[in-house]
Amino acid sequence: MTGQTEGANKPKERIRTLADLAGLAGVSAGTVSRALAGNSLVNTKTRTRIEALAREHGFRPNQMASKLRRQKTGVVGIVIPLGHDHRQQISDTFFMTLLGYLADELTEKGYDLMLRRVIPEKDEDWLDRFIGSGMVDGVIVIGQSDQFERIEDVADGYLPMVVWGNHQEGQRHCVVGTDNRLGGKLATERLIAAGATSLAFLGDNDAIEFAARYAGASQIAEKMGLPIRAFPTHLSPGRMAREVAQHVQDLTRTADGAGAVDGIFAATDTVAVSCLAALRARGIAVPAAMKLVGFDDLPVSSQTLPALTTVKQDIAAGAKGMVDLLLRRLKGEDTESLVLPPQLIGRETA
Incomplete structure (x- = not known):
């Protein structure tokens, strides 16, 4: 009898790349990569669904590419989230001052830097995707903006990250900043x-x-x-x-x-x-x-x-502290945060 639905016995189309599987699952390629690696950044339900889709479509990650991603890149990612003010620019004097000190410190330690400015509401996966890109060894986040909880979530499963911002009692991510x-x-x-x-x-x-x-x-x-x-x-x-x-x-x-x-x-x-x-x-x-x-x-x-x-606020000391803490975290150390004391500089306006 030939009344069965056409294609019922047709083999599943093979998924050849992470991007293919990501499109099928409706998530980013970085999320797929972390899910297949068993990374705790991906919640259990999402990881289980991605693994099931990979088995169903006969997907096997490229092991050589995976190994390359685990090698050191010599690059530190610097990301500036602007959830609170979409039109603020990287050319802002504070950003440029801090970036200059960070570049000096990272270069002295033998690292290059990769800079990204992100609008979180346009890219909810902004931090996960950067971390999972395989292009950076660790990440420095400049400013918590309105992304405190997102940063906290990522810190639970990703050690080499340091954030410039405000310290709150009990927070999980490592921060450097002024009181x-x-x-x-x-x-x-x-x-x-x-x-x-x-x-x-x-x-x-x-x-x-x-x-x-x-x-x-x-x-x-x-x-x-x-x-x-x-x-x-x-x-x-x-x-x-x-x-x-x-x-x-x-x-x-x-x-x-x-x-x-x-x-x-x-x-x-x-x-x-x-x-x-x-x-x-x-x-x-x-x-x-x-x-x-x-x-x-x-x-x-x-x-x-x-x-x-x-x-x-001692921006130079802050930059040095961020790089030092990040390098320690790259070695597997779970470091404490660093809170710098402010200093009143009396001049003529008050």
Whole structure:
């Protein structure tokens, strides 16, 4: 009898590459690679489904390619996730300063670097795919953005990763960064000591580091019985300039600066520089009518007029610490995080 469905006994089409199997499974090639290697980064349900599809279609990974992927590449991946501000650029002064120090440290240790800027909502598999690419020995992540939980998940199964960012008690990923909460306290104490009585924080609190800076500032303001308000401010250049100009207009009601706010804590030096321009455009004297403190101590902070009072985070020491920790983790050591102390750099704006 020939009434059976045509092709019922037809052999399954062979899957020849990881990409073929990934397309069939609806996941990335990196996820397939890790699933077939038994990597714990892939959850059990997904791994079981991929293994079943591989058996069904007679797929056998290329063992030579697998061995090559396990060899050292001499390359460290550096990735910048921008989930909180899609239009921020790698040319941002903070990124360029940190990248310069990282490049110096990695080159001295005999490593090249591979740089990626990612928008997580457009690429949910951004970190897994980078790690599973076989092109890097380890990964440095610059900034937690709004990706803290994703980074935590990856840290559970991937050792050679170090993150620049804010440390939270009990977190699983290894981080290097400044005590941002303490930095916020130092900035606010300086503003109050300079005579400020009503405060504003300009920054994007969706970013973990900025949120910690604001939390420290709020703690001191509350302790001193002074008001403080947060004004959301992004770091993409055009957007930042427009937002800062609007904020300055809102918090300074008269041309001489006799408004509700007389002290600004800017989340970064770049925001502080934009504040100086906006205040100058409105004829508001700094520090006579408005006190201003930034954060980072980037080279530009000592070159503004007036020179910017700021909170220094030691970017050079941070870069060295990140590379040292990553090299130790590449050797199999599960390292602790490194939290650097901030330092108030007193200049002319407060």
